Amino acid sequence: MSPLVATTLLAAIPSPDRGVWMLGPIPIRAYALCIIAGIVVAVMWGERRFVARGGAPGTVTDVAVFAVPFGLVGGRLYHVATDWRTYFGPGGNPIEALYIWQGGLGIWGAVALGAVGAWIGCRRRGVPLPFFADAVAPGIVVAQAIGRLGNWFNQELYGAPTTLPWGLEIYERVDPATGAPDPLNGVAVDLTPIGTYHPTFLYELLWNLGVAALVVWADRRFRLGHGRAFALYVAGYTAGRFWIELMRTDPATTVFGDVRINVVVSVVVFAGAVAYIALAPRGREEPPPSDAAAADPEADGPADPSAADPSSADPSSTDPDAAAPDGDTCGDGPELTKAPVGKSRRSRGEPGEP
Numbered sequence: 234m235s236p237l238v239a240t241t242l243l244a245a246i247p248s249p250d251r252g253v254w255m256l257g258p259i260p261i262r263a264y265a266l267c268i269i270a271g272i273v274v275a276v277m278w279g280e281r282r283f284v285a286r287g288g289a290p291g292t293v294t295d296v297a298v299f300a301v302p303f304g305l306v307g308g309r310l311y312h313v314a315t316d317w318r319t320y321f322g323p324g325g326n327p328i329e330a331l332y333i334w335q336g337g338l339g340i341w342g343a344v345a346l347g348a349v350g351a352w353i354g355c356r357r358r359g360v361p362l363p364f365f366a367d368a369v370a371p372g373i374v375v376a377q378a379i380g381r382l383g384n385w386f387n388q389e390l391y392g393a394p395t396t397l398p399w400g401l402e403i404y405e406r407v408d409p410a411t412g413a414p415d416p417l418n419g420v421a422v423d424l425t426p427i428g429t430y431h432p433t434f435l436y437e438l439l440w441n442l443g444v445a446a447l448v449v450w451a452d453r454r455f456r457l458g459h460g461r462a463f464a465l466y467v468a469g470y471t472a473g474r475f476w477i478e479l480m481r482t483d484p485a486t487t488v489f490g491d492v493r494i495n496v497v498v499s500v501v502v503f504a505g506a507v508a509y510i511a512l513a514p515r516g517r518e519e520p521p522p523s524d525a526a527a528a529d530p531e532a533d534g535p536a537d538p539s540a541a542d543p544s545s546a547d548p549s550s551t552d553p554d555a556a557a558p559d560g561d562t563c564g565d566g567p568e569l570t571k572a573p574v575g576k577s578r579r580s581r582g583e584p585g586e587p
Contacts, residue, residue, distance in 0.1 A: 248404055252387045278375065279369035288368065307349075374441045381435070384434040390433055406421050436473075441470065460513055464506045
């Protein structure tokens with residue numbers, strides 16, 4: 234094997250030969266598995282960070298019940314709205330707007346509508362939304378990174394042709410039964426690439442992991458709170474999405490002439506996130522009260538009314554001249570070893586047994 238051939242074989246990233254496996258009549262799609270894996274990682278890591286910041290265990294999971302479905306719907310709505318010609322234009326099939334398994338989730342819609350779902354869940358649990366958002370921020374961007382692997386399986390979201398060593402090979406996929414081209418559900422029976430392109434999905438994957446590391450570091454270093462950790466994630470992600478979007482060549486909605494709409498959205502959202510970081514309160518807020526504390530009236534103070542209202546306490550517990558039992562006013566007998574009348578643990582303001 235000549236050095237030129239060896240270099241050619243090694244200087245490329247192969248694509249998977251397929252993105253769908255059939256389990257009997259049931260299609261198992263790699264894109265869906267990547268989305269699910271990302272959600273699991275985001276919830277598990279968010280739960281750990283939420284508890285470490287003083288939140289109640291189980292809160293992130295409960296809020297995710299609302300946030301995840303809202304986010305999926307929002308992501309699909311944004312994709313369809315910004316790429317409506319694919320579904321409603323000439324030759325389009327409107328019913329395919331519901332085929333979420335074929336790819337197409339806009340992160341802006343997912344975050345926006347997912348935040349509405351998170352707000353509903355946080356309201357039900359009595360948790361401030363910014364406190365929750367700071368805890369889950371790095372997990373969300375890691376989930377986005379994992380989701381980009383689904384684009385690799387689908388052979389989508391790549392850039393212009395390239396000869397760089399990390400170029401992505403794209404194969405022609407066909408229906409094995411008929412031989413007809415089928416880019417999404419087909420199989421690459423011939424692994425001769427039809428081209429080598431910039432793996433922009435991989436660039437975004439690596440960038441997102443870097444943003445997650447930045448948020449974790451900054452959160453520890455500066456004790457970010459009041460939504461500033463989440464805003465840092467948004468600013469970091471949009472900064473990367475701006476230059477990565479400029480490298481993509483797949484069809485997209487354009488504005489202001491020939492500018493891809495996601496480039497414009499990245500600039501606007503980045504500016505908003507930076508402004509929020511600058512204007513939001515410094516420091517970290519107090520954690521919300523746990524469910525147990527809210528349910529236990531003794532958690533925030535004694536239950537004995539006499540402790541809250543000294544005037545209702547036994548006079549002998551507050552009057553130093555009150556007569557001691559048996560007429561002993563000096564109090565130098567064994568009576569001193571006992572708690573004075575009215576000075577139980579509860580009346581001294583100490584919490585008693587729950």
